[in-house]
Amino acid sequence: MASKAELACVYSALILCDDDVAVTAEKMATILKAANVTIEPYWPAAAEAKKEEAKDESESDEDMGFVKDDKGIPTIEKILSTDKPEDGVDPFEETRRSALDQALREYLLRLLTKSEDEIKEIVSWSIDLGKQGLCTASMPSVLLSxxxxxxxxxxxxSLFSILEEKVEVWKLEPFFSACKNNLLRLCNDLLRRLSKSQNTVFCGRILLFLAKFFPFSERSGLNIIGEFNLENLTAYGDDSRDDGELVAMETNGEAHEDTKPQNVVSFNLYCKFWALQDFFRNPAQCYNRLPWKKFVQHTNEVLEALGSMRLDVQHFRHTSDAPQNYFPKYLTNGKLLDLQLNDGKFRRYVLVQFIIIFHYLQSPVKFKNEKQLLTDEQVEWVKQTTEKIYKLIAETPPEGEKFLQSVKHFIKREDLWNSWKNDGCPKLQPPTAKVSESDQKKTTNADASNLSPGKEHKRLKRPRRPLGDQIKDAVARKKFNLGNPALTRLWNLNPDNLAGCRSQDRKFVPSMEDYFAEAIEQLNPKAQIEPQYKKVNNADFQWRALRLLAAQSPHFFMQNQLIFPSKEFLEMTLQKVAKELPRFQHQEDDDDEEEEEQEMEEEDTEDAKKLKPEEEKTVEGGNPSRVTLVDDGIIGKLAPVLGNNWKVLAKKLGMKDDEIEYFENQKPDSATEQAEAMLKTWVDSDPEDATVETLYYWLEGLQLSDALKAAFPSSS
Structure with missing residues (x-):
């Protein structure tokens, strides 16, 4: 808010202006004195100086040539023709540049209804002006946007060609730093407007331009965390033909049925083939047990079908000169699958998809979950299947062997990309020139010839770089320089120190069986070890043993060790632990313990003899007494009665939430089929525990009486 003195000066200046009197400090002071307004004497002089400064600025604006035409647009020729001051410093450079930017944008609006060549011309013009510093460096990208x-x-x-033609210009300074965000936003906006099926070529041109424009180390162009496009769904519908129906073949535009078609694709294979696209869309689900089982089954059947179809090499030789067509979307009609599997390009698309997903499942990606690892059995299956796919690719004409080598080359490059991203995307450095052996010998001989006889050659010490420069270089490479080469190397083994601490290699805690082996043997009276030599009396061993028990044994918490000395508590706990460790289960115990075991065995034998005549019967309450496995007959009786209660039973049988969701998605319309699939999977995955006794126990515990009666009629 203006002060009292400022307001007084403003009002006095306005009075003078109304009377057409020149505004001076003396006249302003006279008016203020007549009005009995007391202010500091310097205020009128300051107001007059400010007025003169504003007058100079208005006159300089007129001299700059900001003359507007009849439509209010500044005349560019006037702006550019204005000479700079003699000292070379233009105090109005920013104002001049802003005016030119606005004039260019206004002029572009006029050209939008005219030819595209004129639009390209003004963009080229803005590039030349930007090189001379007459307009802002980002103006070309703003005009294109x-x-x-x-x-x-x-x-x-058509206009996008100017971006492609001048890609080397955009990579130069000052355009790269000023235009890269605008160009990236411009390309993303275009991709949102375009259709991937109708404007496929244009989309590819945009992606190629981004790949050429941004350097490899630009993080905005990298999929660092390995995300997938989960929205890319492949829809396929029902097929009206039967499994054994012959495929209509077309010859010369007329359809007829061949009595013996070479390849007949069943509806079952059709569904399994297109269901694989869901795994190609989201490979991470292969790390779960049930989806992996489905993926393996579908892959084996599809590869077997592809291997049984031999392509006509002569046909591809005749059609090699035909124009190359690219189809961005799959046609999933069931009647086309026969033709697609006999098409060389289509087979290559599918086989390369298998190679890509197998490579991802085995590649060490930094941002993968710790649980996303394949077992040894799964890795072996992937290796064998990959060899089959390589063989199919090599047999697929035209030039199968050449195409296979290209695929292997791209896979090797993908390994290099993964390694680079795992290291935190360091700045790419050009390879250093290697000195040949001959040049090294010449240099060595020249140095030797310069030595004086009888004098030892003193090696010149290389000047040491300042520590500050070393730290700056390390920070630029996202490394840490600790001042010691050994510590620096150890600290930078993993770019992410927290991930390095969670690594499996750091779990060097010994097992209880190895750590307590000697102590347990010393506790045996037959060993006759004197107390002072027992490890349980060692304070260091006691402390480490208690920590290990607290981490790995439940016996540590079953008794309150605070009421016992550490030695006595450790002895009691080790005796309990020894009974559970495999190494000590077969050792001989005391005589009293042996007698007790014999008595227990005799009692068990008598009980078994009593129960043996009634093996095939059920005990009171209907619970089956004989250990029998669940068969398809019991599943067929139980599934229709369970209904939606199968989900509760599935959790009791050890199924996880993702597995339950998998069964729901497989058979969304039938709870009976969902229950039947869940029970069969339980029997296949856990044959030892999938017994009638276990099933009866959980059905009785969940109070599912109807299910009990259906599965076990004798229990009613």
Missing amino acids: DALEMLPIDQCE
């Missing part, structure tokens, strides 16, 4: 936002797609495709 304005034009592409308002033009239709067909004109955008």
